[in-house]
Amino acid sequence: MNALLMSRRDAVTLAIFALVVLTMPVWLQPFGAAYPGLMQKFAIYAIFAIGFNILFGLTGYLSFGHAAFLGVGSYTAVWSFKLLTMDALPAIAFAIILSGLLAVVIGYLSLRRSGIYFSILTLAFAQMCYNLAYSVLTPITNGETSLQLNLRDPRIIDSALAPRPAGLPSAGLFGHTFTGLEGFYFCAAALLIAFFIAQKIFASPFGMMLRGIKSNQTRMNYTGFNTRPYALSAFVISGMYAGLAGALLAVTDPLAGAERMQWTASGEVVLMTILGGVGTLIGPVLGAWIIKYFENIFSAFNEQIVSRFFDFLPAGAHEVVTAVASKFVGEGWNLTLGLVFVLIVVFLPGGIMEGVRRIAHLFDKSRRAPKAPAKLSTQPAE
Amino acid sequence: MALLTRRRLLQTGMAGIIGTGIAPMMFTKGAWAQEFCNNPTGDTVTFGFNMPLTGAYADEGADQQRALTLAVEHLNGEGDGGLLPTFSSKSLTGKGVLGKKVAYVTGDDQTKADAGRDSARRMIERDGAIMICGASSSAVAIAEQALCQEMGVIYMAGLTHSNDTTGKDKKRYGFRHFFNAYQSGIALGPVLGEAYGKDRVAYHLTADYTWGWTQEESMKNATEALGWKTIAPVRTPVGAGDFSQYLTPVLNSGADVLILNHYGFDGVNSLTQAVQFGMKDKTVNGKKFEIVLPLVSDLMAKGAGEAMKGVYGTSNWDWQLKDAASAAFTKSFGAKYGQPPSQIAHTSYVQALLYADACERAGTFYPPEVIKALEGFEFDGMGNGPTLYRDTDHQCFKDVLVVQGKEAPANQYDLLDVVATASKDSVTYDPAIFGGELGPDTAAMC
Numbered sequence: 001m002n003a004l005l006m007s008r009r010d011a012v013t014l015a016i017f018a019l020v021v022l023t024m025p026v027w028l029q030p031f032g033a034a035y036p037g038l039m040q041k042f043a044i045y046a047i048f049a050i051g052f053n054i055l056f057g058l059t060g061y062l063s064f065g066h067a068a069f070l071g072v073g074s075y076t077a078v079w080s081f082k083l084l085t086m087d088a089l090p091a092i093a094f095a096i097i098l099s100g101l102l103a104v105v106i107g108y109l110s111l112r113r114s115g116i117y118f119s120i121l122t123l124a125f126a127q128m129c130y131n132l133a134y135s136v137l138t139p140i141t142n143g144e145t146s147l148q149l150n151l152r153d154p155r156i157i158d159s160a161l162a163p164r165p166a167g168l169p170s171a172g173l174f175g176h177t178f179t180g181l182e183g184f185y186f187c188a189a190a191l192l193i194a195f196f197i198a199q200k201i202f203a204s205p206f207g208m209m210l211r212g213i214k215s216n217q218t219r220m221n222y223t224g225f226n227t228r229p230y231a232l233s234a235f236v237i238s239g240m241y242a243g244l245a246g247a248l249l250a251v252t253d254p255l256a257g258a259e260r261m262q263w264t265a266s267g268e269v270v271l272m273t274i275l276g277g278v279g280t281l282i283g284p285v286l287g288a289w290i291i292k293y294f295e296n297i298f299s300a301f302n303e304q305i306v307s308r309f310f311d312f313l314p315a316g317a318h319e320v321v322t323a324v325a326s327k328f329v330g331e332g333w334n335l336t337l338g339l340v341f342v343l344i345v346v347f348l349p350g351g352i353m354e355g356v357r358r359i360a361h362l363f364d365k366s367r368r369a370p371k372a373p374a375k376l377s378t379q380p381a382e
Numbered sequence: 383m384a385l386l387t388r389r390r391l392l393q394t395g396m397a398g399i400i401g402t403g404i405a406p407m408m409f410t411k412g413a414w415a416q417e418f419c420n421n422p423t424g425d426t427v428t429f430g431f432n433m434p435l436t437g438a439y440a441d442e443g444a445d446q447q448r449a450l451t452l453a454v455e456h457l458n459g460e461g462d463g464g465l466l467p468t469f470s471s472k473s474l475t476g477k478g479v480l481g482k483k484v485a486y487v488t489g490d491d492q493t494k495a496d497a498g499r500d501s502a503r504r505m506i507e508r509d510g511a512i513m514i515c516g517a518s519s520s521a522v523a524i525a526e527q528a529l530c531q532e533m534g535v536i537y538m539a540g541l542t543h544s545n546d547t548t549g550k551d552k553k554r555y556g557f558r559h560f561f562n563a564y565q566s567g568i569a570l571g572p573v574l575g576e577a578y579g580k581d582r583v584a585y586h587l588t589a590d591y592t593w594g595w596t597q598e599e600s601m602k603n604a605t606e607a608l609g610w611k612t613i614a615p616v617r618t619p620v621g622a623g624d625f626s627q628y629l630t631p632v633l634n635s636g637a638d639v640l641i642l643n644h645y646g647f648d649g650v651n652s653l654t655q656a657v658q659f660g661m662k663d664k665t666v667n668g669k670k671f672e673i674v675l676p677l678v679s680d681l682m683a684k685g686a687g688e689a690m691k692g693v694y695g696t697s698n699w700d701w702q703l704k705d706a707a708s709a710a711f712t713k714s715f716g717a718k719y720g721q722p723p724s725q726i727a728h729t730s731y732v733q734a735l736l737y738a739d740a741c742e743r744a745g746t747f748y749p750p751e752v753i754k755a756l757e758g759f760e761f762d763g764m765g766n767g768p769t770l771y772r773d774t775d776h777q778c779f780k781d782v783l784v785v786q787g788k789e790a791p792a793n794q795y796d797l798l799d800v801v802a803t804a805s806k807d808s809v810t811y812d813p814a815i816f817g818g819e820l821g822p823d824t825a826a827m828c
Contacts, residue, residue, distance in 0.1 A: 037503035135590055135617060144591030144620055145521045146495040148528055148551075151819050168821065170532055179827060253503075255525055257496045296504060300489055 010199050013281065017195060021188050025181060033293055036184045040252040041292045043187035044245050047194045049272040049284035051241020054201060055234050056270070057279035060214035064119045064266050065106065065126025069099040069239040071133060071261030073246020075140070078147045078256045085157040086169045086177075088186065092247040099243025100236055102129075107235035111228060114217065123263060130261040146257035171251045183252045190248060194241060195281070201237070202281060210234050242269075271337075275344055277353030286352050294337050301329035418748055418825035419534040420510045427482040427747065429454065429734065430489065430511030432502050432526065433540065434518050437493025438621040439646035441681045442518040442726045446540055447488060448719050449727035450515060453734035456714075457484045464714040465735060468707040468763040473742035480741055487511060493518070493620070493646075495525035502526045506535050512747055513538060513737050518646070518726060519620075520544030520593035527556035534826025536749055538733035541698075541726040543645070543677050544593035545600065548777035549816025551592075554823045555749065557756055557771065559736065559778045560729045563597035564811060566676050566696040567604030569782040569804035573694060575608040578639060578672055582608075585637035586615035587628050587652060589644050597643045601676050605641075613637050618644070618652075625652040629659055638666040641674045649675055650685035657689035680724040683787060683797035690787035690797065697783045699728040699765055700800055708765040722795050732764050736771075750823040768806065775813040776820070782809050 006014070020027075024042065028034040033042075052066050076098045077091035084090055110121040133141040141147055149168050158169070172178050178186060201207045209230050212220045220227050250256055259265070272291050277283025306326045310318055328336045348354045422428070431450045434443035456464040459476030466474050478484050487509040491498030498517065505511040514530055515538040517523040523542035530537035531553040539547060539558040543566070548558050584605055588594040594617070602612050613635050618628050629652070632640055640661060644652045656662075656673055664671040675682070678695030701712045701722040711731065715723040723731070740755040741747055757773035766780035784802040791797055 032508065035504060035508035037500065037507050041500075134619060138590075144495075144589075146525055148525065151821060168528065168532060253499060253529070255495065255499060255528070257494065257525075259494050259496055296500065300487075300501070300504065 006199060007203065010203060014192075014196060014199060017282070017285075018192050021191060022185075024188070025184070031293070032297060036181055037252075038292065038296050039181075039184045040187050040248075041296070042289050043184065043191040044248045044252070045269075045272065045288040045292050046285040047187075047191050047248065048242055048245035048269055049276070049288040050194055050198050050281075051238040051245070052269045053238075053273050053278065053280075053284040054198060054210075054241065055238035056273055057284070058202070058207060058210035058214060059231050059234050061111070061114065061231060061235070062119045062270065063110075063122040063235070063238075064263065064270065065122035065124075065129075066238070066242050066269050067261045067263070067265035068106070068126040068129040069103060069242035070246040070249070070265065071129065071256070071258070072099045072102050073243035074250045074256035074260055075133070075147060075246075076243070077247040077250035078149070078254055079140075081149060081155070081171065081250070081254050082153040083156065085155060086171050087157075087175075088171050088173055088178075088247075088251045091171070091251060092190075092244060095243045095247030095250075096240045097243075099246065100240040103236040103239025104232070107232050107239070111231050111235060123266070126261065126266055127263060130258060130263070133258040133261055141256070141258060143258060146255050149254050171254060178251075187248050187252065190244065194244065195285075198281060206230070206233070271341060273351075275341060275351055277351030280351070280353040283351050283353040290340075290352075291337065294333055294340075298329050298333040298336055301326075301333075419827060420506065420512045422482055422510070422512055422747060425482055426485045427479055428505075428509060428511050429484060429486045429737075430502065430505030430509065430514040430516075431486055432489045432491050432498060432505065432514055432516040433730075434493040434522070435490040438648050439493045439518040441685065442541060442646055442679065442724070443490075443493075443516075445681060445724045445727045446516060446518060446730045449715065449723060449731040450486070450488075450734055452715060452718060453731045454484050454486050457735070457738050461718065462714050465707055465711055465731070465764055468710050469735065469739070470762040471739050471743065474735065474739050479738045480745070480747065484738070491517060491519075491522050491526075493522065495521050498522040498526050499529050502529055503533075506530075506533050511535065515730060515733050515737070516540045517542055519591075520547055521591045523547055523556075523558075524551045524592060527551070527553045531555040531821060532826065534749055534824075536737065536752060538737050540730045540733065542593070543597065545596035545816055546592045546818075548775045549596075549813075550818040552775050552816075552818045552820055554753060554776075554820040557733070557736075557776045559733050559769075559771075561696075561698050561780070561782050561809070562777065563593070563600040563676070564816075565782050565804070565809040566597065567600035568809050568811075569696050569784050569802070570601070570674070570676055570694065571604035571608060573784045573802050574605065574674065577694070579669070580609040582610045582639050582669070583613060583637045583667065584610050584639045584641050585613045585632050585635055586641045586643060587625070587632075588615050588617050589620050589648055590617040591620060593645070594643045597676055598641075601641055601643065601674075610639070618648075620648060622648065623651060625655050626659075628652075629656055629661075632656075633659070633661065633664060633666070633671075636667070638669050639672045639674060641676065643676060645677055645679075646682065647685070649678070649682045653682075653686045653693065654689045662692075678785060678787075678798070679726060680722070680795070680797055681726075684794070686787075691789050693787045694801075695785055695798075697785045697798065697800075698725045700725070700783055700785065700798060701728075702796070702798075702800070703765060703783075705765060705767070707763045711765055728765060735764075736761075749825050753823050770806075772813070774820075775816075775818070777813075779810050780806050 024039050025034050056062055073095035076095040080091040080094050106125045110118050170177050213227050217227055272287035273284045276287025307322045310321045433446040434440055455461045487505050489501030491501055502514050513536045518541045520542040523539045527537045537556045541560055543563055545562050545564050586598050588598040598615050642652050661671050673693050675693050675695040683690045712722050740752045744751040744755040756771050759771040762768045769778050769780040771778055782804040783800050785798040786801045788799050
C-alpha cells in the first residue's frame with residue numbers, strides 16, 4: 001500500500017490526466033485527430049517523452065541518442081511476435097528488459113562525461129545502433145525494408161495453443177485481438193502507469209537526488225554522495241521508458257524500421273520535452289502531443305484545403321495568403337514546427353508549462369497577494 | 383500535502399474504472415458497425431493516394447499525384463476521358479464508380495515504410511478511404527500492402543519493382559501493375575549481351591533494401607547467364623546523396639561494367655557522379671567501360687541529363703509509344719500539366735482505373751468480390767498491349783521495354799529511346815519461384 005501513497009496534489013493531477021487521456025476520442029474530434037492511429041501515437045510518444053524527461057529534466061543530462069532504445073524496443077517486440085506469441089505483454093516485457101540492458105551499457109560508458117561530451121557520446125552510440133540496424137544486422141532487422149510479420153513465422157506459443165489462423169495475425173492481449181479503439185486504450189493504460197511511476201520518481205528522495213545532480217554535481221560529490229549510480233539509474237529508467245514506447249509502437253503496428261532509430265527521432269524527443277517544459281511532469285506530454293499533431297495533421301494539408309480555409313478573403317489577398325500559408329503546411333510542416341519552437345524558446349524558456357504557470361499566476365494575483373514563485377530556477381550541470 | 387487516504391484512493395480508482403470501462407463503449411459503438419471496412423454509404427467514394435512527396439523519390443511522387451488527380455477527373459467524367467475510351471473493358475462510363483462520385487485524399491509517405499503506414503492508416507481510419515493507391519518505393523509498398531491486408535482495404539501499388547511485392551511478400555489485398563526486377567533481367571540480358579559482349583565483369587552498386595536486393599539478384603542471374611562475371615556487390619543507403627565513396631573503388635576493381643541498382647534521386651546522383659569520375663571514357667580489360675541503370679524513368683533521365691546518354695535500362699511504359707492508348711494518355715496529361723507523363727504517372731493512373739473498373743464489374747465495393755474481379759483479369763487499351771492480372775500472385779504480365787538514353791534528344795522530354803521490347807510471354811515466369819502466400823480475402827472491419 002505504501003508504494004501507492006501520493007500527495008493530494010499528485011493524486012488530483014493523475015486523476016485529471018487520466019480523464020484527459022481517456023476521453024481523447026471525444027475532445028480530439030473537432031481537431032480531426034480522433035482516429036486510433038494518431039491517438040495511439042499520442043499515448044506512445046507521451047511515454048517516450050516522460051521517460052526522456054526523467055533523465056533530462058531531473059539530472060540535466062541531455063541525451064541525443066534515445067531513439068536507439070525506442071528502436072531496440074520495437075525490434076524486440078516484433079521478434080517476440082514472430083517467434084513466440086502475438087500477445088502484447090511478453091513483447092513489452094522483453095522490449096523493456098533489452099532496452100534497459102542496452103541503456104546500462106551505453107549509460108555506463110557515456111556517463112563518464114557530462115555536458116556536451118555526454119550528449120555527443122549518446123549521439124554517437126545511437127548513430128552506431130542505427131547503422132547496425134540499417135546495414136550490418138540486416139538478417140535481424142531487415143534493414144531499410146523494415147522488419148515485418150510473415151505468414152511462416154514460427155510463433156511457438158500461439159501455434160501450440162490454437163490452430164494457425166489464415167492471414168497475418170495482429171497483436172492482442174490474452175488471445176483477444178485489438179480492433180478499433182482497443183489498441184488506443186491499451187496504450188493509454190500504459191501511459192497512465194508510466195505517468196504514475198514518473199510522479200513517484202519525481203516525489204521520491206531518489207528524484208531529489210537527481211535534482212541535486214542537476215543543480216550542482218560537484219557539491220553533491222563533496223558532500224559524500226557518489227552521484228554516478230544515481231545518474232545511471234535515471235538513464236536506465238528512461239531507456240526502459242523508451243523501450244516500452246518502442247514496444248507499443250510495434251503492438252499497434254507490427255513493423256519496425258531502422259529510421260525509428262535515426263538521430264532525427266532522438267532530436268524529436270528533445271524538442272518535445274523542451275517545447276512542453278523541461279523538468280515538469282505534464283510538459284513533455286503536451287510537447288509530444290503538439291509535435292505529433294503537427295506532423296500528422298499539418299503534413300496532410302494541401303493547397304486546396306488552405307485555399308478553402310481562406311475563402312472569405314478578397315480575390316487578390318486570397319491568392320497571396322494561400323501561397324504564403326501553403327508553404328507552412330504539407331511538406332513544409334517542419335517550417336511551422338520550427339517557428340513555433342523558436343517562439344516558445346524565446347518568449348517562454350520554460351516551455352508551454354511556463355505559459356500555463358504565468359496565466360495561472362495572473363489569476364492568482366487577482367484573487368490574493370502573490371506568493372513566492374512556484375519553482376526556483378536550477379542551474380544545469382556543468 | 384495530505385497523503386492519499388484509502389477513501390481517496392478508492393475514489394480516484396473508481397474514476398479510472400468508469401473512464402476505462404464506459405468510455406470505449408460510449409464512443410466506438412456505431413463507428414465500426416459496418417459490413418466491411420469503409421463501406422461507402424453516401425454519394426461519394428473516397429480513394430486514398432499515398433505517395434512520396436519528400437525523400438529520395440519525391441520527383442516520382444509529384445508525378446504520381448498529377449496522374450492520380452487526373453484519374454479521378456476522368457472517372458468523374460471531367461476532362462477528355464483519358465484512357466476510358468481506349469480501355470477494353472467498357473464498364474466505366476465517367477459517372478463515378480457504381481454511381482458514386484469519386485473523392486480523394488492524399489498523404490506523404492516520405493519514402494519511408496513507417497511514415498507510409500501512418501499516412502495510409504490516417505486515410506483509412508479517419509478519412510474512410512476504400513482503396514489505397516501509390517508508393518514509389520518497394521519497401522513502402524510492401525509495408526502498406528501488409529497494412530491494407532490487415533485492415534481489409536485494397537492496395538493498388540504504384541511504382542514498386544521489387545520481386546518481393548508480388549513474390550515473397552505478396553498479399554491478397556495487394557495488386558501490382560508495374561513490372562518487376564526479374565522481368566527487367568530477362569528483358570535487359572540479351573540486349574546487354576549483344577551490345578557489350580559475353581566476356582564482361584560487372585560491379586553492382588545496390589540500394590540497400592528489398593528492391594535493390596532483388597534487382598541485384600535478377601541482374602546477376604541474367605548477366606551471369608550471358609557469361610559475365612560479378613564482383614561482390616556493394617550496398618548503399620537510400621538517399622545517400624553523395625556516392626563518391628562507393629564509386630572510387632570501382633575503377634580499380636577490374637570490373638568493366640557498372641550496374642547501378644538505384645532509383646529516383648539516388649539513380650540520378652550515382653549516375654551523374656560516375657560520369658563525372660570519367661567512367662564512360664575509361665577503357666578497362668581492353669574494353670570500353672559501360673554503365674547500366676536497370677530501372678530507369680523519364681524523370682531520372684531528365685535529372686541525369688548528359689550522363690544518361692547511351693545508358694541502357696528498362697521501363698514499364700514510355701510516352702513516345704505509338705499505340706492509341708499511349709497517345710491518348712500523353713495528350714490528356716500534357717493538356718493538363720504541360721509535360722508528358724512518366725512511367726510512374728502511367729502505372730498509377732492505370733491502377734486507379736483498374737480498381738474502379740473492377741468495382742463496376744463486381745457490382746459492389748465489397749473487397750472480396752472486387753479482388754475476384756481483378757484476379758485473372760485480361761485487358762488491353764491501357765498502353766502496354768494485352769495485359770493479364772495473374773490470379774496466383776497479383777502481378778500484371780505485359781511487354782517490357784528496353785530503353786537507352788538518347789544521344790541527340792529532339793526536345794527536353796525526348797530522352798529515352800525504346801530499343802527493344804521483351805514480349806509478354808518471354809517475361810512470364812512460374813509464381814512458385816518466389817514463394818510467398820496471398821493469404822485470405824475475408825473482409826475486415828478495420
